[in-house]
Amino acid sequence: MKVVGILGSPRKYGSSFKGLMLALKAAEKFGAQTEFYHLYQMDIKPCLGCVSEDVKVCRYPCIIEDDMRKLYDALIEADGFVIATPVYWYSPSGVVKNFIDRLTALENMIHIDGKSWLDGKVAGFIATGNDSGAMMAISQLMVIMNSMGVVIPPWSMAYTNELVDPLEKESFVTDALNVGRNVVLMAKAMKGEAVNRWYDPELYEWYEKELKDWIVELAREEEAKAEKPWKRFTS
Amino acid sequence: MKVVGILGSPRKYGSSFKGLMLALKAAEKFGAQTEFYHLYQMDIKPCLGCVSEDVKVCRYPCIIEDDMRKLYDALIEADGFVIATPVYWYSPSGVVKNFIDRLTALENMIHIDGKSWLDGKVAGFIATGNDSGAMMAISQLMVIMNSMGVVIPPWSMAYTNELVDPLEKESFVTDALNVGRNVVLMAKAMKGEAVNRWYDPELYEWYEKELKDWIVELAREEEAKAEKPWKRFTS
Amino acid sequence: MKVVGILGSPRKYGSSFKGLMLALKAAEKFGAQTEFYHLYQMDIKPCLGCVSEDVKVCRYPCIIEDDMRKLYDALIEADGFVIATPVYWYSPSGVVKNFIDRLTALENMIHIDGKSWLDGKVAGFIATGNDSGAMMAISQLMVIMNSMGVVIPPWSMAYTNELVDPLEKESFVTDALNVGRNVVLMAKAMKGEAVNRWYDPELYEWYEKELKDWIVELAREEEAKAEKPWKRFTS
Amino acid sequence: MKVVGILGSPRKYGSSFKGLMLALKAAEKFGAQTEFYHLYQMDIKPCLGCVSEDVKVCRYPCIIEDDMRKLYDALIEADGFVIATPVYWYSPSGVVKNFIDRLTALENMIHIDGKSWLDGKVAGFIATGNDSGAMMAISQLMVIMNSMGVVIPPWSMAYTNELVDPLEKESFVTDALNVGRNVVLMAKAMKGEAVNRWYDPELYEWYEKELKDWIVELAREEEAKAEKPWKRFTS
Numbered sequence: 001m002k003v004v005g006i007l008g009s010p011r012k013y014g015s016s017f018k019g020l021m022l023a024l025k026a027a028e029k030f031g032a033q034t035e036f037y038h039l040y041q042m043d044i045k046p047c048l049g050c051v052s053e054d055v056k057v058c059r060y061p062c063i064i065e066d067d068m069r070k071l072y073d074a075l076i077e078a079d080g081f082v083i084a085t086p087v088y089w090y091s092p093s094g095v096v097k098n099f100i101d102r103l104t105a106l107e108n109m110i111h112i113d114g115k116s117w118l119d120g121k122v123a124g125f126i127a128t129g130n131d132s133g134a135m136m137a138i139s140q141l142m143v144i145m146n147s148m149g150v151v152i153p154p155w156s157m158a159y160t161n162e163l164v165d166p167l168e169k170e171s172f173v174t175d176a177l178n179v180g181r182n183v184v185l186m187a188k189a190m191k192g193e194a195v196n197r198w199y200d201p202e203l204y205e206w207y208e209k210e211l212k213d214w215i216v217e218l219a220r221e222e223e224a225k226a227e228k229p230w231k232r233f234t235s
Numbered sequence: 236m237k238v239v240g241i242l243g244s245p246r247k248y249g250s251s252f253k254g255l256m257l258a259l260k261a262a263e264k265f266g267a268q269t270e271f272y273h274l275y276q277m278d279i280k281p282c283l284g285c286v287s288e289d290v291k292v293c294r295y296p297c298i299i300e301d302d303m304r305k306l307y308d309a310l311i312e313a314d315g316f317v318i319a320t321p322v323y324w325y326s327p328s329g330v331v332k333n334f335i336d337r338l339t340a341l342e343n344m345i346h347i348d349g350k351s352w353l354d355g356k357v358a359g360f361i362a363t364g365n366d367s368g369a370m371m372a373i374s375q376l377m378v379i380m381n382s383m384g385v386v387i388p389p390w391s392m393a394y395t396n397e398l399v400d401p402l403e404k405e406s407f408v409t410d411a412l413n414v415g416r417n418v419v420l421m422a423k424a425m426k427g428e429a430v431n432r433w434y435d436p437e438l439y440e441w442y443e444k445e446l447k448d449w450i451v452e453l454a455r456e457e458e459a460k461a462e463k464p465w466k467r468f469t470s
Numbered sequence: 471m472k473v474v475g476i477l478g479s480p481r482k483y484g485s486s487f488k489g490l491m492l493a494l495k496a497a498e499k500f501g502a503q504t505e506f507y508h509l510y511q512m513d514i515k516p517c518l519g520c521v522s523e524d525v526k527v528c529r530y531p532c533i534i535e536d537d538m539r540k541l542y543d544a545l546i547e548a549d550g551f552v553i554a555t556p557v558y559w560y561s562p563s564g565v566v567k568n569f570i571d572r573l574t575a576l577e578n579m580i581h582i583d584g585k586s587w588l589d590g591k592v593a594g595f596i597a598t599g600n601d602s603g604a605m606m607a608i609s610q611l612m613v614i615m616n617s618m619g620v621v622i623p624p625w626s627m628a629y630t631n632e633l634v635d636p637l638e639k640e641s642f643v644t645d646a647l648n649v650g651r652n653v654v655l656m657a658k659a660m661k662g663e664a665v666n667r668w669y670d671p672e673l674y675e676w677y678e679k680e681l682k683d684w685i686v687e688l689a690r691e692e693e694a695k696a697e698k699p700w701k702r703f704t705s
Numbered sequence: 706m707k708v709v710g711i712l713g714s715p716r717k718y719g720s721s722f723k724g725l726m727l728a729l730k731a732a733e734k735f736g737a738q739t740e741f742y743h744l745y746q747m748d749i750k751p752c753l754g755c756v757s758e759d760v761k762v763c764r765y766p767c768i769i770e771d772d773m774r775k776l777y778d779a780l781i782e783a784d785g786f787v788i789a790t791p792v793y794w795y796s797p798s799g800v801v802k803n804f805i806d807r808l809t810a811l812e813n814m815i816h817i818d819g820k821s822w823l824d825g826k827v828a829g830f831i832a833t834g835n836d837s838g839a840m841m842a843i844s845q846l847m848v849i850m851n852s853m854g855v856v857i858p859p860w861s862m863a864y865t866n867e868l869v870d871p872l873e874k875e876s877f878v879t880d881a882l883n884v885g886r887n888v889v890l891m892a893k894a895m896k897g898e899a900v901n902r903w904y905d906p907e908l909y910e911w912y913e914k915e916l917k918d919w920i921v922e923l924a925r926e927e928e929a930k931a932e933k934p935w936k937r938f939t940s
Contacts, residue, residue: 329568
């Protein structure tokens with residue numbers, strides 16, 4: 001069982017990152033191995049839209065040779081994945097959108113060998129921002145992924161829409177943990193392990209006991225290491 | 236295994252109806268019993284939004300005594316359901332929206348007994364219109380249902396966006412059949428029956444052999460029976 | 471100059487109502503006469519989608535004889551309007567959606583006499599809820615209205631997405647006042663009165679001085695008069 | 706009067722390009738000077754989201770020194786603009802999304818000098834694809850722009866959702882011309898020139914007489930010059 005976490009925020013210590021780390025920890029707790037990718041530290045060029053020229057030319061691997069190839073291979077091997085994005089103008093960041101546009105090379109395999117290469121994989125979504133728009137961003141991600149052949153387990157989303165440290169919000173933390181849990185449980189369900197309940201509020205206790213100190217410290221360390229190009233301009 | 240079909244179009248012979256009938260037939264082929272409800276022939280009043288007054292007061296059964304109670308009971312017993320809507324202004328019809336608003340009484344049971352009463356059910360969507368907007372309508376239905384605890388199987392959608400008889404479009408017919416198939420296969424998967432492939436293009440052959448004459452005739456009969464209040468105004 | 475306010479909430483004392491009243495007061499301040507309609511107290515039946523049978527049959531007045539006729543006439547005379555809706559499942563309430571579906575009879579006049587009867591009118595939007603989804607609801611209303619021929623002035627929206635009395639939120643109050651202001655200023659602009667700035671933060675001071683007591687008292691009075699069918703079920 | 710055209714497609718000869726050129730020609734006919742920018746041929750890096758660190762640091766010019774500066778300056782001088790995007794997965798291309806995310810530096814001037822630097826500018830939208838999703842893409846662009854202070858004139862959109870040369874579709878051509886026309890007429894309206902009708906179907910005749918040969922030839926020339934990296938892979 002493998003779950004891939006994809007971060008679409010410039011900051012490897014902000015709200016999306018924290019939510020994603022919680023989801024991946026929950027995925028591990030329920031039996032998955034996890035991998036983490038930070039899109040802003042990768043070279044992922046924009047889609048060239050070849051499919052509009054010739055439906056057969058868009059295929060794995062995409063003709064563009066860049067870091068997307070690592071993501072293709074990670075996703076091909078994965079049972080599920082979690083996309084975490086900041087909410088930029090009520091939608092995923094441009095970096096996330098470029099990643100999605102490039103996924104066409106996996107989905108379009110349906111025209112090459114009869115099956116989307118994302119067929120039957122399971123997805124969860126995390127979207128964080130300090131204003132409205134999270135649900136608009138998630139609805140977009142969800143319908144796109146479903147159109148690529150992906151399963152959406154119940155409550156496959158965690159989000160913020162206020163200016164607040166999301167680790168202080170019990171609902172966000174519990175939702176994020178359930179995103180990771182449900183991606184794994186759904187992947188298992190498709191292999192024959194029944195699920196009784198699709199939302200486990202008690203994961204929050206686990207967070208308070210075993211994860212909170214860890215995630216706070218992790219975010220602090222990552223922030224300390226981060227370049228902050230805007231620093232010199234701070235008011 | 237039970238699948239409920241819900242029609243949100245005024246016409247029990249139009250594109251949404253045809254798509255929904257195909258989905259239900261496919262659901263039956265894969266082992267489900269099906270039921271059909273036509274919202275325009277039911278009395279479903281608008282939601283009163285009680286939940287915004289007191290989160291505990293919104294619960295099954297809703298305080299409004301109308302035909303929604305039949306739908307609550309049908310959905311409680313169902314493993315899955317398919318919502319078929321015309322695309323009115325890029326979104327589901329007002330009648331479908333009233334139905335959705337009223338579903339809060341099932342979802343909100345999470346605050347009463349710890350679990351949404353739609354938890355783990357499986358949904359598919361059909362949206363038909365002769366202009367753009369189908370995907371916008373479907374994205375809305377999908378994210379709402381997922382937030383209520385519903386599973387979305389791969390390619391859980393069929394739609395039209397052109398002025399055409401949808402029965403003449405192979406892609407629509409095949410998509411609609413796969414909606415019904417996937418709702419059932421996903422419900423079975425959660426009980427331990429693995430699925431190899433989430434889109435079966437060969438269902439179209441079955442349609443041509445066994446369903447086409449039937450659905451054409453059914454729509455014709457229903458149209459003949461239908462009241463057409465606009466008839467006297469026709470240009 | 472006439473501006474019509476349309477309330478799509480069951481409650482004539484809640485957040486949407488408060489926002490709408492502020493917008494209408496601002497519209498009056500800038501020179502408009504205003505009218506108020508409460509959809510939940512009107513009989514507005516669902517659209518029958520005649521246009522999909524025959525594009526020429528959908529026209530003013532709609533074949534359905536109900537209270538929508540009052541709204542058609544109010545809108546035909548208006549220079550602008552403000553739609554206020556609660557956010558039910560990330561979108562306008564079903565009652566608002568039925569109202570919108572029925573507006574087709576004005577828009578579709580483009581096929582009868584060459585011009586949408588909403589052409590060049592100006593719209594603003596208010597959407598209130600205690601969770602995410604406001605922007606998704608507003609984006610839907612905005613693109614629909616624009617497709618009907620309506621002008622959208624800058625920042626034509628006010629919303630909440632937290633459980634809070636919106637009158638306590640300076641940003642919401644100021645936004646709602648600017649919605650009313652901008653609907654009027656845009657209608658005037660189209661008649662030749664230039665506008666220098668499309669957002670006036672100082673309207674908040676006017677609110678504090680002249681409107682706050684009034685709106686608080688108005689909502690209180692309306693709440694006292696309101697039927698509350700859920701009361702006997704309160705936890 | 707100045708109108709800026711922004712192309713978010715990789716192809717400077719495809720449907721988005723054709724629609725945008727028509728819109729700009731119509732803008733010229735009604736008195737504007739126009740400029741054209743092709744995002745895929747510019748270096749526009751992703752937004753760093755500085756605003757979430759410190760609301761005051763995000764301002765013109767963005768700390769990232771790249772070709773976005775040309776676009777900032779073009780937009781600051783413009784009265785209006787038209788964004789043309791291919792529909793990639795029901796939304797604007799990633800390249801367009803990066804452009805939008807970076808516009809925050811103009812919008813956020815409201816926190817620096819009290820006014821968004823897009824305040825009162827007028828926008829139109831073109832979205833082309835061969836499947837559903839155009840309206841979802843446009844609704845996203847429209848609500849974002851309006852939130853930045855932009856005016857949306859009536860019918861400010863042209864789109865395709867079928868696999869067809871858009872120059873053969875009278876409705877698309879007429880819509881695209883009206884997008885350009887209405888951006889200019891709205892900018893003029895705000896300076897005091899009244900508008901009688903917001904959709905002019907007769908622009909299509911002008912197209913047939915004066916524009917059709919020109920745009921067909923222009924697209925052909927541009928296609929001949931274009932690099933086509935996918936060519937060697939064509940089936």
